[in-house]
Amino acid sequence: MYTLSTLPGDDVRQIMWRFSDRFDLQMVVQSARQIARGTVATLVAEGARHTHEWTEHKAQLLEAFDQSGLTSLFMDPHQGGFIEGPKNLALALVAFELSWVDGGSATCSLASNLALAPIHEKGTREQRDFYMHRATPPQPGEDREIWRGAFALTEPLPYVGVDTGVLVGKVRVDEWKDGAEPMLHVEKRGRFITNMDFAHFVTAAVDSADERIQGSCMITLQADDPGSFDRGAPTLKMCHQLSSTRDPIITVKVPASRIIGGYEIKDGVIVPKYSHSEIIGAVFHRTRIPVGLMTTAKLLSAVEPVIRYQRSRFRGGDASGPGSPKFEMGLQQKEDAQQRLVDIWAMGEAGASLGFGAARMADAFDPVEKRKEALLEEQGCTGPRKQMAALKKKQAETLEYVDLLFADPADKAANQARLDELEADTLVRFSYLDAVLGVTIPATKVWNTGSGANTLREAISLMGGYGITEDCPGFLMYKWADSQLEATYEGPEAVQRMHLTVTMGNPVFLAVLGKWADKLDASDRPGAAALDAAIRAWLWAYEFLDAAKDAEGKKLLHRKRQGVTFPLADALCWLVAAASLFDDVDALIENGPMNPTVAEGLEGLVGFYTDLAFVQAARAAGEAGRILAELVYGYGAQADTSAFAALRAEIDANLAGARLAKDRAGEALTQVMIPEALDYPM
Amino acid sequence: MSYHIVVCGSIVPDPLQTLTPMDGPQGPALKNEMMLPAVLDPWAGHALFEAANLARKLPDCKVWLVSLGPKAKLQQVMMAVAQKAPFQFVAVDGPASGFTDSFAVAESLAQAIENIADLDKGKLLLFGGWQSASRGSGSTIQMVAERLGIVDQFQGVDKLTVTDDGIEVLERVDGGAWLASKVEGAPAAFGWATGELPEPPNNPQVGMMNMKSIMPALQQAKPAQPGTGFKVQGVSVPQVVRETRIVKDMPVDDIARELVDWIKA
Numbered sequence: 001m002y003t004l005s006t007l008p009g010d011d012v013r014q015i016m017w018r019f020s021d022r023f024d025l026q027m028v029v030q031s032a033r034q035i036a037r038g039t040v041a042t043l044v045a046e047g048a049r050h051t052h053e054w055t056e057h058k059a060q061l062l063e064a065f066d067q068s069g070l071t072s073l074f075m076d077p078h079q080g081g082f083i084e085g086p087k088n089l090a091l092a093l094v095a096f097e098l099s100w101v102d103g104g105s106a107t108c109s110l111a112s113n114l115a116l117a118p119i120h121e122k123g124t125r126e127q128r129d130f131y132m133h134r135a136t137p138p139q140p141g142e143d144r145e146i147w148r149g150a151f152a153l154t155e156p157l158p159y160v161g162v163d164t165g166v167l168v169g170k171v172r173v174d175e176w177k178d179g180a181e182p183m184l185h186v187e188k189r190g191r192f193i194t195n196m197d198f199a200h201f202v203t204a205a206v207d208s209a210d211e212r213i214q215g216s217c218m219i220t221l222q223a224d225d226p227g228s229f230d231r232g233a234p235t236l237k238m239c240h241q242l243s244s245t246r247d248p249i250i251t252v253k254v255p256a257s258r259i260i261g262g263y264e265i266k267d268g269v270i271v272p273k274y275s276h277s278e279i280i281g282a283v284f285h286r287t288r289i290p291v292g293l294m295t296t297a298k299l300l301s302a303v304e305p306v307i308r309y310q311r312s313r314f315r316g317g318d319a320s321g322p323g324s325p326k327f328e329m330g331l332q333q334k335e336d337a338q339q340r341l342v343d344i345w346a347m348g349e350a351g352a353s354l355g356f357g358a359a360r361m362a363d364a365f366d367p368v369e370k371r372k373e374a375l376l377e378e379q380g381c382t383g384p385r386k387q388m389a390a391l392k393k394k395q396a397e398t399l400e401y402v403d404l405l406f407a408d409p410a411d412k413a414a415n416q417a418r419l420d421e422l423e424a425d426t427l428v429r430f431s432y433l434d435a436v437l438g439v440t441i442p443a444t445k446v447w448n449t450g451s452g453a454n455t456l457r458e459a460i461s462l463m464g465g466y467g468i469t470e471d472c473p474g475f476l477m478y479k480w481a482d483s484q485l486e487a488t489y490e491g492p493e494a495v496q497r498m499h500l501t502v503t504m505g506n507p508v509f510l511a512v513l514g515k516w517a518d519k520l521d522a523s524d525r526p527g528a529a530a531l532d533a534a535i536r537a538w539l540w541a542y543e544f545l546d547a548a549k550d551a552e553g554k555k556l557l558h559r560k561r562q563g564v565t566f567p568l569a570d571a572l573c574w575l576v577a578a579a580s581l582f583d584d585v586d587a588l589i590e591n592g593p594m595n596p597t598v599a600e601g602l603e604g605l606v607g608f609y610t611d612l613a614f615v616q617a618a619r620a621a622g623e624a625g626r627i628l629a630e631l632v633y634g635y636g637a638q639a640d641t642s643a644f645a646a647l648r649a650e651i652d653a654n655l656a657g658a659r660l661a662k663d664r665a666g667e668a669l670t671q672v673m674i675p676e677a678l679d680y681p682m
Numbered sequence: 683m684s685y686h687i688v689v690c691g692s693i694v695p696d697p698l699q700t701l702t703p704m705d706g707p708q709g710p711a712l713k714n715e716m717m718l719p720a721v722l723d724p725w726a727g728h729a730l731f732e733a734a735n736l737a738r739k740l741p742d743c744k745v746w747l748v749s750l751g752p753k754a755k756l757q758q759v760m761m762a763v764a765q766k767a768p769f770q771f772v773a774v775d776g777p778a779s780g781f782t783d784s785f786a787v788a789e790s791l792a793q794a795i796e797n798i799a800d801l802d803k804g805k806l807l808l809f810g811g812w813q814s815a816s817r818g819s820g821s822t823i824q825m826v827a828e829r830l831g832i833v834d835q836f837q838g839v840d841k842l843t844v845t846d847d848g849i850e851v852l853e854r855v856d857g858g859a860w861l862a863s864k865v866e867g868a869p870a871a872f873g874w875a876t877g878e879l880p881e882p883p884n885n886p887q888v889g890m891m892n893m894k895s896i897m898p899a900l901q902q903a904k905p906a907q908p909g910t911g912f913k914v915q916g917v918s919v920p921q922v923v924r925e926t927r928i929v930k931d932m933p934v935d936d937i938a939r940e941l942v943d944w945i946k947a
Contacts, residue, residue: 005714005717006714006717006718009717009719010719010758011754011758023761023893023896023897024886024890024893026758026761027761027762027764027765027886027889027890027893028886029761030761030762030765031762031765031884031886034762034884066883067883067884068883068884069765069884069885069886069887069889072886073886082886082887082889082890595754596716596752596753596754597716597717597752597754597755597758600714600716600717601714601716601717673699673700673713673714674700675696675698675699675700676698676699676700677698679696679698
């Protein structure tokens, strides 16, 4: 029986989430943590959340972000930032640290970056330099205000969030003198716009209401533009009160040069270089990751206060004195209390593994995507359709690349030259990363927040008498409420499921998923076989549903059949998250011994994490198995489903020992050392 | 006037942790010491911030931070400290549990300072904490100074002002008063109390710059065994029963009255 000495510290996290060699990220984590456990915790404890208005009290957050360096995190060094290259993992870590204490503060931190993201991704060089520079804190010798941004995509009621393709914001030509830059009139009403109280500029999605402007675009609107920049009424949110949110009504006149990415004039018509959906696609591709991790942070943050509550539950009464098991262990004498907490912890770990894995891969993807854009532009493949056709031609090579990438070491070594060649092929590499991220990013968003919110309810319930009070340690009540909002952030959960409907059938992803199953199959780790069987069952079900038809002879696996595709996507998320946790535990086993701090208690840590991964694999396989059985048998009563039945039986049989793992993990929770007090106030 | 300021500052376990002593192979140690979160000793932190402030105001000053502690822990703590002020880092690899002999610790620190290549001892201001959060013997800085041949020493320093003809020092004494002294200049040693400066805001650019010297310094850290020849006979945690009440929105007058009642009782 192993012993879990302490809760996992930074060294363990750095190994599992693979930033042991990134001191820039480790610094960022420390900075964000200081704010979270200091300014943010104090604001929450002082009741700052009890108003919808943005107050001077809440504005301390902005100052803290500036002073800690987080404001300039999004920028490149030449723009005043300090991290070169992609920052998906950095932003994910910051969101995680801030949400550990309060999710709204994380939203507040991310919102300016979200406003800058369209400019960063698709803006002209002049636009990037202008806004990025103003959004950084002043350098020595500079005397200027820091600009904050807000992102306005969503529309006024009754169209809130239903379809990002439908825009009510309008742009028309206001004045166009010969030889001069056109002046545009923009009308934009926003709903639930974060940072709106103090935004100096807004990046808004608008549609043309003028035959002299083609299609839609994104455009920057500034508070000092001529016209009306009405910040609107505060949104009466029931959560995330540490972010400013209002419903603005903006009617302003701006030069056409504000169109993000620039424009051309063709036959007397202004043609924006990018439509709003192209820009949003590039932005949202990445920004969903931190939001998913926000809920995950809360789950993991619940572990310590729940343990403390459980242990001290019976202290102070007459029934037990110091030294007695009841006094020392409290509720942790009960198996159920321990094991429910194990479930919460395992869910949190799996979410973190999935989200940080996606963030790392997104960092690798960014430069490849830029190279792909440049390459295809050189080749004249500029439109989305032409690009898709060009990438389709690379599918066979991408599948070959996947084969080699996951080959056993001997095969890999024998084919190293070919692997290198394929890896150097920008379109192959792009296709591979795009296929995996196409699933893991929306999976992070929908699974971490949705299943995370459900699990947070369990965490609150474990608090017993504390649970439904403001005194609940760790602000768990607020975290639970906030998680409901995170589950709808950047589009309702349905949007992510729709995304998965399209991406999970990508042949490259299906091949990768098969390789993950092979890897689990080859592993002798407890629980790996159950997860392997569950993934194979999912792949079988996918193929089955792809070929099957309903009673009316209509195709089942079709994007309009959400009753089929959405549950299938949900099942996939459980499996991908659990597989990610196995991957991170592998990293701990492999790299832990090289870190002297971690090496000391590694045996206990690895034992605990191995059990936690088994617990999560069993849960994921069970959830996925249930969903898949409903789909397969529910739609295939007359079909030959014996292969599926065999796979389900294999899943069940491979759960052997899962409860023993949970017993061990629960027992470990009774021994783990925790600080005497939470490091942020009640 | 330019100075070379060397700040001696070690790390200590996060005070919120349960610190349980246990017998290790080299004498007493803290249970799970390597896994306990650590912070820069707050007393040393004051000294470092004062040093950085002084260096910022005067021309051609340099600041070194010399730390003795487990390398892995030092690296972790420096991720936060490096963003606070510019300095060159000198690491000495050894235990920081508090069960160490300050005499031997001083020896290790003095050797590390002697080995700083471009240090001009004629310009040396030795800074450190007057006390330490791990033991509070208040003796280490004195002994480091003695080994370096520095005879002008000040303890409990709250304020240091460089003037045209030297350095004015305020040392904390009983009764909320200060002892005002004046020293001609370097070399001198200062054991800081809390100083007057708030913790500076983070500057990630400074952090990135500092890390360029911190990482090599950690790799090159020489091992020290400040426990050799030193024996701790017994260690135990004070048996304190903490009775905590949580009362919300209590008027200040009531709090004051309750405190007075408690003191009188």
